[in-house]
Amino acid sequence: MQSACATLEIRDEADAVDAICAAKAKGDCCAIVGGGSKSGLGRYAPQAQALSTAALTGVTLYEPNELVLSARGGVPLSEIEALLDRHGQQLAFEPMDYGPLFGAEAGCATIGGVISVNAAGPRRINAGAARDHLLGFRCVTGRGELVKSGGRVMKNVTGYDLSKLVCGSYGTLALLTELTLKVLPKPQTECTLLAIGADEAESLALLRRATATPCEPSSLAMLPAGAALALDADAAAIRLEGPAISVTARRDELVARLASGGLRFETLDEYDSKTLWRGLRDAAPVAAKVGQIWRISVAPSEGFTVVEHIRAGAPVLAHFYDWAGGLIWLCLETAPDAYAAVVRSAVDASGGHATLIRASEETRATVDIFHPQPAALAALTRRVKESFDPAHILERGRMRAEF
Amino acid sequence: MTLLMPKPEPAIMSRRNELIARLGAMLPRESLIVDDVARRAYECDAFTMYRALPLVVTLPESVEQVRAIMALAAEMNVKLVPRGAGTSLSGGSMPLEDGILLGMSKFNRILEIDYENRCARVQPGVQNLAISKAVEAQGFYYAPDPSSQIACSIGGNVAENAGGVHCLKYGLTTNNILGLDVVLMGGDLIRLGGKHLDSEGYDLIGLMTGSEGLLGVVTEVTVRLLQKPPVARGLLLGFASVAAGARCVGAIIARGVIPAGLEMMDKATIHAVERFQPCGYPLDAAALVIVELDGPQAEVDHLVGVVQDIAREEGATTIRASTSEAERLQFWAGRKNAFPAVSCIAPDYLCMDGTIPRARLPEALAGMDRLAKEQGLGVANVFHAGDGNLHPLILYDASKEGDVERAEKLGFDILRLCVSLGGVLTGEHGVGVEKRDLMGEMFTDVDLAQQMRLKCAFDPEGRLNPGKVFPTLHRCAELGMMHVSGGKMPFPDLPRF
Numbered sequence: 016m017q018s019a020c021a022t023l024e025i026r027d028e029a030d031a032v033d034a035i036c037a038a039k040a041k042g043d044c045c046a047i048v049g050g051g052s053k054s055g056l057g058r059y060a061p062q063a064q065a066l067s068t069a070a071l072t073g074v075t076l077y078e079p080n081e082l083v084l085s086a087r088g089g090v091p092l093s094e095i096e097a098l099l100d101r102h103g104q105q106l107a108f109e110p111m112d113y114g115p116l117f118g119a120e121a122g123c124a125t126i127g128g129v130i131s132v133n134a135a136g137p138r139r140i141n142a143g144a145a146r147d148h149l150l151g152f153r154c155v156t157g158r159g160e161l162v163k164s165g166g167r168v169m170k171n172v173t174g175y176d177l178s179k180l181v182c183g184s185y186g187t188l189a190l191l192t193e194l195t196l197k198v199l200p201k202p203q204t205e206c207t208l209l210a211i212g213a214d215e216a217e218s219l220a221l222l223r224r225a226t227a228t229p230c231e232p233s234s235l236a237m238l239p240a241g242a243a244l245a246l247d248a249d250a251a252a253i254r255l256e257g258p259a260i261s262v263t264a265r266r267d268e269l270v271a272r273l274a275s276g277g278l279r280f281e282t283l284d285e286y287d288s289k290t291l292w293r294g295l296r297d298a299a300p301v302a303a304k305v306g307q308i309w310r311i312s313v314a315p316s317e318g319f320t321v322v323e324h325i326r327a328g329a330p331v332l333a334h335f336y337d338w339a340g341g342l343i344w345l346c347l348e349t350a351p352d353a354y355a356a357v358v359r360s361a362v363d364a365s366g367g368h369a370t371l372i373r374a375s376e377e378t379r380a381t382v383d384i385f386h387p388q389p390a391a392l393a394a395l396t397r398r399v400k401e402s403f404d405p406a407h408i409l410e411r412g413r414m415r416a417e418f
Numbered sequence: 419m420t421l422l423m424p425k426p427e428p429a430i431m432s433r434r435n436e437l438i439a440r441l442g443a444m445l446p447r448e449s450l451i452v453d454d455v456a457r458r459a460y461e462c463d464a465f466t467m468y469r470a471l472p473l474v475v476t477l478p479e480s481v482e483q484v485r486a487i488m489a490l491a492a493e494m495n496v497k498l499v500p501r502g503a504g505t506s507l508s509g510g511s512m513p514l515e516d517g518i519l520l521g522m523s524k525f526n527r528i529l530e531i532d533y534e535n536r537c538a539r540v541q542p543g544v545q546n547l548a549i550s551k552a553v554e555a556q557g558f559y560y561a562p563d564p565s566s567q568i569a570c571s572i573g574g575n576v577a578e579n580a581g582g583v584h585c586l587k588y589g590l591t592t593n594n595i596l597g598l599d600v601v602l603m604g605g606d607l608i609r610l611g612g613k614h615l616d617s618e619g620y621d622l623i624g625l626m627t628g629s630e631g632l633l634g635v636v637t638e639v640t641v642r643l644l645q646k647p648p649v650a651r652g653l654l655l656g657f658a659s660v661a662a663g664a665r666c667v668g669a670i671i672a673r674g675v676i677p678a679g680l681e682m683m684d685k686a687t688i689h690a691v692e693r694f695q696p697c698g699y700p701l702d703a704a705a706l707v708i709v710e711l712d713g714p715q716a717e718v719d720h721l722v723g724v725v726q727d728i729a730r731e732e733g734a735t736t737i738r739a740s741t742s743e744a745e746r747l748q749f750w751a752g753r754k755n756a757f758p759a760v761s762c763i764a765p766d767y768l769c770m771d772g773t774i775p776r777a778r779l780p781e782a783l784a785g786m787d788r789l790a791k792e793q794g795l796g797v798a799n800v801f802h803a804g805d806g807n808l809h810p811l812i813l814y815d816a817s818k819e820g821d822v823e824r825a826e827k828l829g830f831d832i833l834r835l836c837v838s839l840g841g842v843l844t845g846e847h848g849v850g851v852e853k854r855d856l857m858g859e860m861f862t863d864v865d866l867a868q869q870m871r872l873k874c875a876f877d878p879e880g881r882l883n884p885g886k887v888f889p890t891l892h893r894c895a896e897l898g899m900m901h902v903s904g905g906k907m908p909f910p911d912l913p914r915f
Binding site: 078079080081082083103133135139140143144146147156158160161162163164166167168169170171172173174175176177178179180182183184188199200201203223226227228229230231257258260261264265268312313314315316338341342366367368370385386388389391392395396398399400401402403405414 | 532533534535536537557578579581585586589590592593602606607608609610612613614615616617618619620621622623624625627628629645646647648668671672674675676713714715716717720721773774775776777802805806807840841842843844845846847848849853857860861862864865866867868869871872874875876887898
């Protein structure tokens with residue numbers, strides 16, 4: 016919720032239809048609020064009322080042997096993760112918890128919110144993002160219509176894949192009432208190999224080399240000195256997951272393949288490895304700093320160049336790279352324009368996109384949060400929005416100023 | 419012919435000469451096919467039950483030509499059907515008598531291979547297998563491997579969201595695409611994604627993938643490349659009943675093992691395959707399960723042991739694990755030849771494509787058996803057991819009176835059965851024209867209207883590949899997507915079917 020406004024509790028799909036139809040009749044716009052962990056995300060765009068999904072509770076289907084789970088949109092992520100954990104399973108896309116980044120408590124995200132931002136963690140490069148795990152859903156669109164799409168099976172090409180569209184739509188298309196997800200077995204164990212002693216560019220090159228080995232790293236991050244683990248030198252961190260016998264063998268092979276003069280290797284055991292990647296998942300190295308936060312996605316080989324360009328034009332307080340260099344988290348000194356021109360020109364030169372994640376309401380009301388789009392794509396985007404929500408009822412202005 | 423397609427519009431047919439003249443001015447002579455005999459080669463795709471002679475065939479060589487053709491089609495209100503290699507099994511690229519067929523076969527170049535970022539930029543007409551071949555020397559491959567991969571094009575894979583044996587572990591096309599260039603009806607070119615992950619904004623790459631050529635024409639694809647696993651080993655597991663085989667499949671997944679491939683075939687298929695090309699399958703088995711495990715040597719060896727244990731617990735009558743690459747390929751040889759093998763035991767067959775929750779497999783197979791008996795036809799089964807994607811092959815004889823109709827009826831009944839078991843109408847072949855009229859089995863009118871509105875967002879005049887996927891052709895205005903100006907509705911004579 017962006018500011019104090021009337022909150023309507025949605026208990027079921029009928030409620031959602033009624034609320035959205037009523038808002039439509041009045042021309043009011045609505046925020047969709049789950050646990051509130053992502054209320055600081057997106058453009059600052061106060062809504063006339065908030066639709067709370069907190070009462071849309073209940074896991075409606077869980078068949079561990081079928082690797083499938085359905086839950087109502089308001090079910091806390093923590094509840095789903097605890098349930099899966101009891102069966103040795105997980106959401107492999109490792110959804111980030113935005114709460115701490117905005118100074119809120121951890122663990123209050125709902126599954127609907129996770130899907131709405133297409134959450135993904137360090138395992139993204141191999142396991143995919145939320146979009147790759149949503150098999151189907153039920154929702155109420157901005158037209159006030161109850162619509163379902165997809166199914167509960169792993170392979171399905173019946174009709175358009177609307178699941179992809181609602182992932183990352185920030186609630187601008189529909190209120191998600193029920194979601195069906197693919198779940199996966201948890202790896203038996205994990206460890207993290209740290210390669211210490213190379214500089215930033217060399218560490219990133221080393222990560223890219225690691226992706227081109229058959230050692231199947233599941234996550235690869237570059238941690239500048241001081242970013243994490245109380246290390247006083249730059250480090251490349253490579254996570255290996257799977258059966259214990261395989262993890263050990265792959266770690267040894269990686270060391271053999273990557274070893275070079277001046278490089279020191281350390282191994283984090285399962286506990287420390289999990290702690291490290293949970294912190295990186297939640298962008299802890301930048302979240303802890305006071306400043307504005309950007310999240311940048313580029314081709315892995317471009318990551319360092321992009322950061323160098325930004326460093327030349329803006330004061331970087333903290334940063335680190337995930338996804339083998341393809342994801343950059345940056346904390347910049349606070350400025351009214353969030354150094355948007357500097358960041359965007361650096362990204363545009365390489366191809367990719369930058370999202371302003373944390374900034375004041377004033378800044379989020381004036382600076383484009385999401386990457387600007389060329390005219391034809393912007394027009395198409397608007398038509399897609401209006402196919403679900405012609406009157407711009409849901410999350411008006413949250414993604415783009417014009418809808 | 420039981421299939422109803424939109425009636426050819428006389429207004430378009432009468433302007434054929436003008437259309438040809440204008441296309442001729444923008445395309446080289448060899449990129450425009452107008453005579454009857456040459457057009458005949460394009461009258462259907464691999465779903466051969468229905469055919470139509472396209473109004474004209476274009477084979478553009480450049481993005482600019484594609485844009486010009488699509489702009490012209492929009493301007494002249496002519497329908498347009500995109501086509502890749504034509505291997506669609508659901509009639510997704512079946513031409514229209516009053517439509518331009520836009521063949522993308524000349525877009526056959528790999529533009530860039532970027533090992534550092536583990537991706538390749540390719541043109542849509544590049545064969546699926548050609549990508550893996552181009553990068554195999556460096557130890558990479560492209561994961562989705564539809565059975566038709568030696569022939570099908572990557573653009574067609576995007577249109578149909580192709581899968582294959584590997585998709586249980588490595589995902590479908592949609593999980594392996596990073597970027598798309600798309601030309602919209604009217605000629606606008608949009609670029610989606612690139613070499614980076616998770617492009618922000620609406621996920622139009624995800625929407626385009628599997629949209630069956632109804633939203634836009636893909637002119638470039640950026641695919642992810644994966645490192646080839648160092649080792650792959652196969653297991654051949656025979657069972658005394660289909661139910662036992664199905665239970666074993668469930669048990670493997672339940673134990674936390676996700677194989678690179680997990681396939682199953684029934685007795686009819688095993689025998690057909692062994693007659694076609696003997697590869698040592700156990701003829702006493704009622705069901706055969708092929709498991710492939712890939713990864714680092716230590717992990718694969720460990721998992722082979724785990725799967726053997728599970729198979730023993732589930733009462734397998736045959737358990738063989740490959741000890742060489744040649745033996746692994748031998749295990750697969752029969753599976754890969756199952757379709758041609760089955761064509762040797764019946765004059766014709768119809769390949770269906772439904773997906774069900776895996777646990778319902780025994781019910782599905784028993785149900786299919788019952789339905790087949792009702793129609794007096796045989797069914798051979800070979801399927802992707804790991805993800806519940808069934809491919810019942812309905813055996814019939816087109817020269818026998820009524821067989822075609824019986825086969826079609828049986829196919830529809832089988833798909834309805836899949837939906838009733840919690841499954842879907844198509845797992846990988848697409849809806850096309852084949853399953854179009856069954857969409858109501860899965861979706862309400864409201865669900866379908868929302869999908870059709872998306873179509874309108876891309877193609878407001880409904881000129882791109884109409885008659886596919888949706889059972890009723892609505893005008894965008896009826897769906898609340900079009901502003902009717904001056905009371906003039908586009909295509910007031912648009913046929914309903």
